[in-house]
Amino acid sequence: MKTGRPATSDVFRARTMAEIAEIAGVAESTVSRAIAGSNRVSAETKERILRLIDESGYRINSRARSLRTQETRTIEVVIAISETNRQHFSDPFFSQIIASIGDSLAENGYDLLLSRAHPWGEGALADTLAVKRADGVIVIGQGRNPEALNRYAERHPNVIVWGARIPGRNYAVVGSDNALGGALAGKHLIKSGRRRLVFLGDVNHVEVGLRHLGLVSSLTGTGVTSDQTLMLSMPFDSASAYETTRRLFEGGARHDAIFAASDLMAIAAIRALSDLGVRVPEDVAVIGYDDIALAEYVTPGLTTVRQDTAAGGRALVESVLSVLGGRAPTDVTLPTELVVRQSCGARK
Amino acid sequence: MKTGRPATSDVFRARTMAEIAEIAGVAESTVSRAIAGSNRVSAETKERILRLIDESGYRINSRARSLRTQETRTIEVVIAISETNRQHFSDPFFSQIIASIGDSLAENGYDLLLSRAHPWGEGALADTLAVKRADGVIVIGQGRNPEALNRYAERHPNVIVWGARIPGRNYAVVGSDNALGGALAGKHLIKSGRRRLVFLGDVNHVEVGLRHLGLVSSLTGTGVTSDQTLMLSMPFDSASAYETTRRLFEGGARHDAIFAASDLMAIAAIRALSDLGVRVPEDVAVIGYDDIALAEYVTPGLTTVRQDTAAGGRALVESVLSVLGGRAPTDVTLPTELVVRQSCGARK
DNA sequence: TCGGGAATGGCAACCGATTGCGCAAGCCGA
DNA sequence: TCGGCTTGCGCAATCGGTTGCCATTCCCGA
Helix, strand or coil, rough: CCCCCCCCCCCCCCHHHHHHHHHHHHCCCHHHHHHHHHCCCCCHHHHHHHHHHHHHCCCCCHHHHHHCCCCEEEEEEEEEEEEEHHHHCCCCCHHHHHHHHHHHHCCCCCEEEEEEECCCCCCCHHHHHCCCCCEEEECCCCCCCHHHHHHHHHHHHEEECCCCCCCCCCEEEEEEEEHHHHHHHHHHHHHHHCCCEEEECCCCHHHHHHHHHHHHHHHHHHHHHHHCEECCCCCHHHHHHHHHHHHHHHHCCCCCEEECCCHHHHHHHHHHHHHHCCCCCCCEEEEEEEHHHHHCCCCCCCEEEECHHHHEEEEEHHHHHHHHHCCCCCCCCEEEEEECHHHHCCCC | CCCCCCCCCCCCCCCHHHHHHHHHHHHHHHHHHHHHCCCCCHHHHHHHHHHHHHCCCCCHHHHHHHHHHHHCCEEEEEEEEECHHHHHHHCCHHHHHHHHHHHHHCCCCCCCEEEECCCCEEEECHHHHHCCCCCCEECCCCCHHHHHHHHHHHHCCCEEEECCCCCCCCEEEECCCHHHHHHHHHHHHCCCCCCEEEEEEECCCHHHHHHHHHHHCCCCCCCCCCCEEEECCCCCHHHHHHHHHHHHCCCCCCEECCCEEEHHHHHHHHHHHHHCCCCCCCCCEEEEEEEHHHCCCCCCECCCEEEEEEHHHHHHHHHHHHHHHCCCCCCCCCCCCCCCCHHCCCCC
């Protein structure tokens, strides 16, 4: 251990409830009731015990308590990272929604256990870790393997998922309207005179697939055929978006708009264009998805489909706590809107 | 609860070790030893028990285990957000380092409990939450109130901090060399012909203060006096950086370089300049701090002082686990280097 | 003075695992 | 055949709280 640490103060420091009880001259059960605020302890006894607890720096042992009460007051949050790309988590979208979840949980007196591995993945280890550590689970993203998630949710009742309302699922979801988001982006691009669109994103990913679908559907009746629209499937990260975009336009592509599945990808795409001397938005318009905090401050400002992470986090927590309370969770679809900034301004 | 869920399969599902023991026809203790891999259980008994566990879907109860073993196998990670700006957490720097910490902990079989409130803050509640939930604590950032953190660490031995080696502290730190980082930025700016520097960041924040100090010290002997250098103190977020930069240059400032305390701030500053028609790097060079994943992909690419979050996370975990193992933690200073990209290329 | 009931507090079982210690069976050599 | 040693397994205590139920005290009216 470290040296040179000052001697700890010599006041009484209690480790267990029994010690408190001993000093206070009451039974453990009375201490427990005093803490719980039971009305079966007189006001003065209660006050005396609480003061003693405060002075002695005693803190309740949460494991012992939760062993007895059968609740952990902990919610596990799982990021559905893909096996191939663990860095996915560094997307600010995740930190924003986790921050919101963390705040809501704290307000309700719950802890937040963060997992990066899928507990529904293969292998007993993953499953072992997932059980009995938390009262409920919030999963961020349905990922590329919604069936596995579904099987997991079937066996574990207290699961709420950030994602899309896909049919046949065994869990409640909170999320934006991905198809609408895609359609909003598509309409806006068409309206600003774009004709040859590129979609950047992994359509095998449930939510991304819906965004693509929305984009394509918004094209009907506009005179733009979907075979003018290029769909480039790629993982969820900046490097792939940069490389793909760069290769596409180095090849002399004549596309005039990009819709990316995330802001991170959109920002990287803009950079690829810029490196090639292609102007944004004059030559190519770019729209992202998420509206991360940074979207407003990159150069040029990023037009994007907003997912309200603050509201999303709150809704997820509300949902999971209502399941714990025995109530049925309801699906929540958050308002989904396009935020127009420079990267997709009108053609000059 | 939800309706329409398929009936759960009718295989035997064990909830407790006692049930396993009963079915296997052995004592609970034998089951426990079989799981722990004790050599006091014969190979065939062990195999029989493990197979039964696997088939029955039994998962050990981590609270009961940790109550008995007196260890939680959980590490708490605390983000030193400021009271005034809770959104601070959305900085990708934090998510990157948390991702790395999470991976290292998982490799070592530890869970990650995420806290956003300072457990060393005022109020018994905050303290209550902090105790006995985890075996150790990793604090990200010393923040603006290192004394409070110090007092906290005095009472809680198993604390490791991401931050700077300030004197008198009661904890071990892992971090970059902030003064060196500041100096590297300063030297590079001078070398590329810049003379009138601006520093953006809250110097009351321990690490930021050191970065500023490093910048100023690198100026000696260069002919640039420190009173040519402007220090603008501001919180740690994009909006403030944008506003401050914009106001400064709207006022017709003749500064030719900005060094920001974080990449997020640098990116926002670039945007403010761009909105005013100031060219980066031709008119003003910009250097950030952190080298977040996005720094490489923004437009223009961000020159920045790299903090290796992957190595940092690993070192933090190694340190806290070594304290738990009874060994003394050692301070770790990570390699600190400047990554030059377009935002501070040579003057054209 | 005595019985009844409200108010307060204590006893002990319990949550689900881990582990020191003791016991029984099997094996060996003498 | 017998004692001693090794190996495998079970008993029961234990971790630190919570809570049903019973015991005690006190106050009051009859």
